[in-house]
Amino acid sequence: MALVATACGDGSTSTTAGSAPADVSSSCPDPSGALVTKAKKEGTVVMSGPPTDTVRQQLPKAFEQTYGISLDYIGTSGKDNAARLQSERQAGIYSQDVFLGGADTMANTYHAQNWIAPLTGVLPASELDPKGWRGGTVPFVDADKKILSISKYVSVPIVINTDQVKADEITSWKDLLDPKWKGKIATIDPRSPGGAIYNVGMFQAADGYGDAFVKQLYKDQKPILITDSRQGTDDLAKGKYPIALGLGQLDVDTAADDGLPVKVVMPDLLQTTSGFGFLAVSDKPPHPEAAKVLAQWLACPDGNKAWNNAYGSISARSDVKPPADLPAWQVPQDGVDYFNTNSWEFLTKGVKDATELIKSLIGSN
Template sequence: MEWERALAAAKKEGEISFYGSQGYEKIFEVFQRRYSEIKVTSNTIRQGSEHGQAVMSERRAGKYIVDLFINGVVTPNTVFYKANILEPIRPQLILPEVVDESKWWSGKHHYADPEGKYVFVFQGNVHGGENAYNTKLVNPKEFKSYWDFLDPKWKGKIVTYDVSRVSTVAHALRFLYNHPDLGAEFVRRFFGEMDLVYSRDERQMVDWLGTGKYPLAFFVSDIEDAAKQGLPVKFFEPGHFKEGAFVGPSQGGVNLFKNAPHPNAAKVAINWLLSREGQDTYQKVYAQLHDIRQSMREDIAMDVIPPTYRRQKGVRYIYAGHPEWLDMAPVTKVIKEAQQAAKK
């Protein structure tokens, strides 16, 4: 059987090396316990772009140190894919439970590269506008669509995270800009007409929301903790709006490098990571780190994912991992133009 052959060869290689975001080293502690003959070496301290620079420097020096990259999808597209140093993932998938696409969201595997074969996406977090309201001042039933936020009565009453910090709000901005029913027109009017108040301090935003200084907040995440402390604040659930929400990765993609030093161990690691055990471990480890990461797998428990963040049946979802949507320049341009026009 192919799995047994790959596992035997992996044990002979005796090592797997990966670069990734913080937290994956804890996930692979479970892998290490299961496959004790395969030593795990990782670097999860650097940022994604720094990993990109490191890999390219190593390659230019003729050094092939790392097997896998487990992180977001931007660096793989802008650096590794362009440099043609990735291997297709599909030929690496051998466990039946991984190969079976019916076990994954929308009945298929998802990729985030132009050819749909190099950057495998296993994270399926729900993203919307990441917006919240003061429960004493706002009736959520007034909002059936994102366009309802443009009602003049909310002018000057919305606090939003400073969108000049693009990386922090990128997912929500991609949602608004790329949504077929919202797009540039919504973004232009929201940032140009609504006299938004900007903050770079999320705690301040939640405080303002809780005291009612601003009854609505956009691009905010720390709402649940504030609600538990008794503040009258609540998220609009993504399914609340007719536009629905996006599903996609932030730091949940896996890539295999060409000329990987431990190709069989890499194959075993990919299959384990994408297995039920691997994806269950993935969700639980990040939950312990107070970071919500929902798997694209549909056949594992979702207990550690708060109900607000879970994919729900009957809600309209659009896949957000399209590589052409990664470029933030178009939406940033629309926002800046709208803000400048509003100042005139």
């Protein structure tokens, strides 16, 4: 899936209201309803999300064309936005209405700091109907129902350079322990912010793997630690190393679509995640009515589809089909036992345990 876009200066994008409302699904906010009418009087809504060019360009435009409300989009990392919010809130400033972020930031910062409100007071009954979601369960992450997973997909497991590795050479994570791969495996540093630490947690939880395997892979095999997925994907394609772990879905998809010699191989352990697809609303939104419209739109079929198409992801809704150009392996399949990186226990305890283990093996970064 090739997504080509340009960055926007300071990471903030806004649209100008005035377009005619588009047709909307019956379960989405009514463009001529009372809520939207009140939201228009607020003039705008502010949302933070991933620093992804296609999201920056497409999502504000789609929302504004539907509801005639300007969307000020702040594209930034979870870590940077959390620091920004911390500074602002200490000064009594509340600048953002809606958040789309990663699991760790949402659970261990936004939720832990009580920066977000229960979505049961924001979303209508139609969006809280389990029938509308995959697996027949509304995918709240926490018991307080403040964080909703609106995307769900299989994480990129192992990526190889096809000029250097045959696909059938890697069918299990344990194949990476072959001495010939020592010092030749690149991995996003699991100590850095993001989902690379999830692999460690998956190994800890899996029968036949555990802490011993983590030591063998991350210490004894002397992997190359990298921090930038896009650069890592480019280096893999250039043959700087034959195998890479923890790369981003969009970077790998784009490289493959460009005809570069990279291929995802499917080992014995897989995990599901949501990436930046966790929705929350501020406990003190500066534009409360517009915040409700935006949150409801992102959770309903139309806005959920717009978000996932722009992000290059898969909807957690049962009535939104995956983009046709996404690889089939990225779609979670019924009957497959995936490691669930969205579980509250893992996010609030397992991530910490995995981080402590990896730091004990390779040191603090």
